[in-house]
Amino acid sequence: MDVELIYIFDDEAGRDTLCIRGDLYKYLIKVRRHKKGDELYFRAKQNLEILHRYKIESVEPRSAELSLLFSKKEEIKSTKSLHLGWCVIDSNSIEKVLPSLCETGVERISFIFCDRSQKNFKLDFKRFERILEASMQQCGRSTYIEFDTYKNIEEFVTKFPDVNVFDFCQNALQDYSGIKRVLIGCEGGFSDKERELLSSLKTFRLDTPMVLRSESAVAAIAAKILL
Numbered sequence: 001m002d003v004e005l006i007y008i009f010d011d012e013a014g015r016d017t018l019c020i021r022g023d024l025y026k027y028l029i030k031v032r033r034h035k036k037g038d039e040l041y042f043r044a045k046q047n048l049e050i051l052h053r054y055k056i057e058s059v060e061p062r063s064a065e066l067s068l069l070f071s072k073k074e075e076i077k078s079t080k081s082l083h084l085g086w087c088v089i090d091s092n093s094i095e096k097v098l099p100s101l102c103e104t105g106v107e108r109i110s111f112i113f114c115d116r117s118q119k120n121f122k123l124d125f126k127r128f129e130r131i132l133e134a135s136m137q138q139c140g141r142s143t144y145i146e147f148d149t150y151k152n153i154e155e156f157v158t159k160f161p162d163v164n165v166f167d168f169c170q171n172a173l174q175d176y177s178g179i180k181r182v183l184i185g186c187e188g189g190f191s192d193k194e195r196e197l198l199s200s201l202k203t204f205r206l207d208t209p210m211v212l213r214s215e216s217a218v219a220a221i222a223a224k225i226l227l
Helices: 022-031 091-104 125-139 153-159 192-198 214-226
Strands: 017-020 039-043 050-059 064-073 083-087 108-112 146-150 164-166 181-184
Touching: 017 022, 022 064, 083 214, 091 125, 091 214, 108 153, 146 153, 153 181, 153 192, 181 214
Parallel strands: 083 108, 083 181, 108 146, 164 181
Antiparallel strands: 017 064, 039 050, 050 064
């Protein structure tokens, strides 16, 4: 199913006139069937908080001309903050859940190479950003998720000692209102050495008897905290 775009990325957004060609022309004119007189929203990546509204003035066989109606500051992001410390899993699995995390409103993801992370997994942040951009245009969000990496869990918790740990335990959390930062393990969970390191931190689980995959846990926790 084709999904409507709430806005469109264009580096020229903000100019008095826009000329669209190539793939964007094909999508907007041939696929979405926009025509002369239709109005569309645009954002420029270098100035994301500004939303621009354009009107299609003319449509040619390979291009369309648009004129700027107005520009306004309109930042769209979650009213809550969530920083995920996510132990590295297969990039394919990360990519599948990124759009949901974007739409939910996750602010930051720190990828951590824990004891059970396979060392051959490579994180392509440029590709992640492209996935985010497709999601942002569809959900309306105007801020990127921040990405960074940590070489191990010790490095991460030393910097963020206030983190809550998602793990197998007796504490099925009911109130998520005070949680701003969560550490989530990879497939197979934390090693004994890592659990010893995390023993002094607040630990919780979701109220379900099922064992969740890492990406399922990330999506569920984000939804409970942010939505």
